[in-house]
Amino acid sequence: MSSNGDEFAIVLEEGNFQKFRKCKRVWVHESQDAGQRQAKHRSPTTSLNRTTDLDDSNQLAANADKQQVQRIKAVFEKKNQKSAQVIAQLQKKLDAYQKKMHELEKHGAIQSHRPPREVLRDMGQGLKNVGGNIRDGISYVGGSVMSKPREFAHLIKNKFGSADNISQLSSERHHGGSATLPAAASQASMMAAAAAAAASVAGGGPQGAGQQKFSDDGSECSSVTSDSIGSLGNKLLLLRSASTAASKPKTGVVLINMGGPEKLEHVEDYLHKIMTDTDMIQFPAFIPQHRFGPWIAKRRAPKVAKKYEEIGGGSPILKWTRLQGKLLCDQLDKKSPESAPHKPYVAFRYVKPHTEDAFNELIEDGVEHAILFSQYPQYCCATTGSSFNEIYRHFRNNELPKNLKISVIDRWSTHPLLAKCFADNIRKELEKIPEKDRKDTIILFSAHSIPLKTVNRGDAYPSEIGATVHNVMHELNFEYPYQLVWQSKVGPVPFLGPMTDDAIKDYVTKGKTSFIVVPIAFVNEHIETLHELDIEYCKELAEELGIDQIKRCPAPNDHPLFIEAMADIVQKHLKSGVPVSKKFLHRCPHCINHTCGHSKTWYGRSHESHQDAYLDLNKKTRIIQDQVESLRENFDIVKSLQTEIHDLNVALQEERFRSERLEEQINDLTELHQNEVENLKQAMADMEEKVQYQSEERLRDIHEMLEHCQTKQQQYVTLEGLDNSNARALVVKLINVLLTVLQVVLLLVATGAGIIMPFLRTRLRILSTVIIVIGVAFVLRQWPEVQDIGSHMMRRLKDTLDPVQ
Ligand SMILES: C=CC1=C(C)c2cc3[nH]c(cc4nc(cc5[nH]c(cc1n2)c(C)c5CCC(=O)O)C(CCC(=O)O)=C4C)c(C)c3C=C
Numbered sequence: 001m002s003s004n005g006d007e008f009a010i011v012l013e014e015g016n017f018q019k020f021r022k023c024k025r026v027w028v029h030e031s032q033d034a035g036q037r038q039a040k041h042r043s044p045t046t047s048l049n050r051t052t053d054l055d056d057s058n059q060l061a062a063n064a065d066k067q068q069v070q071r072i073k074a075v076f077e078k079k080n081q082k083s084a085q086v087i088a089q090l091q092k093k094l095d096a097y098q099k100k101m102h103e104l105e106k107h108g109a110i111q112s113h114r115p116p117r118e119v120l121r122d123m124g125q126g127l128k129n130v131g132g133n134i135r136d137g138i139s140y141v142g143g144s145v146m147s148k149p150r151e152f153a154h155l156i157k158n159k160f161g162s163a164d165n166i167s168q169l170s171s172e173r174h175h176g177g178s179a180t181l182p183a184a185a186s187q188a189s190m191m192a193a194a195a196a197a198a199a200s201v202a203g204g205g206p207q208g209a210g211q212q213k214f215s216d217d218g219s220e221c222s223s224v225t226s227d228s229i230g231s232l233g234n235k236l237l238l239l240r241s242a243s244t245a246a247s248k249p250k251t252g253v254v255l256i257n258m259g260g261p262e263k264l265e266h267v268e269d270y271l272h273k274i275m276t277d278t279d280m281i282q283f284p285a286f287i288p289q290h291r292f293g294p295w296i297a298k299r300r301a302p303k304v305a306k307k308y309e310e311i312g313g314g315s316p317i318l319k320w321t322r323l324q325g326k327l328l329c330d331q332l333d334k335k336s337p338e339s340a341p342h343k344p345y346v347a348f349r350y351v352k353p354h355t356e357d358a359f360n361e362l363i364e365d366g367v368e369h370a371i372l373f374s375q376y377p378q379y380c381c382a383t384t385g386s387s388f389n390e391i392y393r394h395f396r397n398n399e400l401p402k403n404l405k406i407s408v409i410d411r412w413s414t415h416p417l418l419a420k421c422f423a424d425n426i427r428k429e430l431e432k433i434p435e436k437d438r439k440d441t442i443i444l445f446s447a448h449s450i451p452l453k454t455v456n457r458g459d460a461y462p463s464e465i466g467a468t469v470h471n472v473m474h475e476l477n478f479e480y481p482y483q484l485v486w487q488s489k490v491g492p493v494p495f496l497g498p499m500t501d502d503a504i505k506d507y508v509t510k511g512k513t514s515f516i517v518v519p520i521a522f523v524n525e526h527i528e529t530l531h532e533l534d535i536e537y538c539k540e541l542a543e544e545l546g547i548d549q550i551k552r553c554p555a556p557n558d559h560p561l562f563i564e565a566m567a568d569i570v571q572k573h574l575k576s577g578v579p580v581s582k583k584f585l586h587r588c589p590h591c592i593n594h595t596c597g598h599s600k601t602w603y604g605r606s607h608e609s610h611q612d613a614y615l616d617l618n619k620k621t622r623i624i625q626d627q628v629e630s631l632r633e634n635f636d637i638v639k640s641l642q643t644e645i646h647d648l649n650v651a652l653q654e655e656r657f658r659s660e661r662l663e664e665q666i667n668d669l670t671e672l673h674q675n676e677v678e679n680l681k682q683a684m685a686d687m688e689e690k691v692q693y694q695s696e697e698r699l700r701d702i703h704e705m706l707e708h709c710q711t712k713q714q715q716y717v718t719l720e721g722l723d724n725s726n727a728r729a730l731v732v733k734l735i736n737v738l739l740t741v742l743q744v745v746l747l748l749v750a751t752g753a754g755i756i757m758p759f760l761r762t763r764l765r766i767l768s769t770v771i772i773v774i775g776v777a778f779v780l781r782q783w784p785e786v787q788d789i790g791s792h793m794m795r796r797l798k799d800t801l802d803p804v805q
């Protein structure tokens, strides 16, 4: 048996072998689950490795002893534990990310079913954009103003001549006249008409084809009369029908204006509110305004009501404002999707809908940002100031919701599109004037006057009016003579002049006969354009002065350039990120109005708080951006960890396979060994049996020989006995003696052999026996000398022991 075999013999020793099998079972069991999971991932290279592994394992198996097996087991166990830990950690991380992503999805940031990585990337990008937008204000999303509805409107205009005609056709249809109107077109007409209203430039809308000459008596004074108010009504009706189901508005555009009585019965209340508005009118200190104001309102009401009656029974301000708001928000929705949906709210100072109506609705709608958009292009303490003071008072008594951001557009007198709009309207009026008179036509920019006292306090109104006038004239290349004049003086106190009517009178006396009056301070038709300018000046004064060339330029109303101007103003405001202008927070140098002081402080604070909120939002956006970034990084880490896990699993799988092979080898060798041991045992048993059998054979042979001898002897005895009985007896006795002697000799030989055999079993014994025998023989041969030596030694010993003798 080889030395390797010896080592295996030790391993296979009953106790050790059991231990080895037990350890192996534990190890195999631990790695079994993972092995099953990974089995399908076995790569072709693994099978290649197997051969090498097999050799390794053969080698290993060949050299393995108990410690080696345990060491191998420990290494694999350690590896197994490590992988299990790594897998558990990664699983944990993965769970956390999945949870985060789930939360993000749940909170609406991700609403798609795209892969989370892509969603994360888009979200990150979106947040980046949001951040950018917030930093830059709300970014301008470019888009042509001449968008689809307007193109559609142009189409319709080409077909029907004017948007107004659509409603006409529509009513004709009701009377059976719609046979020629295609069904689809009739359905679309409602939508188209709304767009057409926005596109009613020259020839369309109230200023163009729909515009009517005021007087039946052939007066040239152009105006927007009750007929055109009716046309405005139709547009609004169509707009309303065309409006789609409203979604929750994000941005509310609050159109701030003074308003006018829509019905005659509202006139007194309207005047009452004006007369008691101390921002608008300040009675001398000795007159109690709250008493005297209503009294004047009551007295003045019939006269004012008559005027409203003459313009069609009420102020068109609300209708125009609603239309302007609708068109504005439509444009904003397209141009500024970041702040969409936009919804217009009307906040009038003296009639319904009041400030509180607008804000109640706006808050109920859940608007996030309310833009307080003054509809007075030029700031005046009596008008703009009064409305903003009213809003301040409203929020002094009512809580401003924390989630409602407010910002202010307080003036826009120099907006280029406003000037372009006025210039366009002026050009159109100029075209109506005979060419010979055109160059000499004086353009009279007429604005509502204000008391000189107000001017002297430092009200910006006159200078801002002047700025608009300058810009309009710049648009007209200053090609015409022009003059800024003032109208609508009320009460006995001195007002800013020259008055419009006085100016016309004096110009006429100076030989001027052609005028275009431009209402420069108000953006839609109202009593002062429709009555004071159209009736009192263009008609009555012209008659009185004997001239027929006083034309009136329409107010901006729904002029596309004006709507575009409004949209641009709002957009730029959003983009600027400036909630309130410095100028607005700055009081007039001689302001005596305490409300102005409180109001501006309030706007300033709310501005600050919004600025804070804005900064806060910015900060939060940045934090979210950072989080998205780190999430993205973590995502990458998870990805690489997943790859690592996969690699580890593959390696683990290979190790497991290798160990399996090793185990198989060990099993095979164990079996081989057992077989060998069995064979050896068998061989030994066989040998034993053979020896036994051979010795029995020998004995039998001896017995047979003895029996044969005896038989021979008896034969001899029988043969010879016949001759001589005495001799025969002697021979028998002799043979018996011989046999006995032989037996004794044999016995002696056997005994001797029995005695001698132990001495001859090993070489050493044989050697020592030979030496002893030779020694004894030598002693016996030299016996006398040995005796002498013995007696001599005895003597010497006695002498040594007894020194006295
Ligand atoms: C920008 C325009 C206006 C300024 C500035 C303005 C100042 C101002 N007004 C009054 C007194 C009255 N105004 C009245 C009506 C009225 N005022 C404006 C515009 C401005 N007023 C308009 C557009 C209207 C008419 C609205 C409508 O119904 O269509 C009235 C009531 C009518 C009347 O009694 O004649 C009064 C009164 C003052 C004292 C003032 C400046 C301090």
Ligand SMILES: [Fe+2]
Binding pocket: 448, 488
């Ligand atoms: Fe006024």
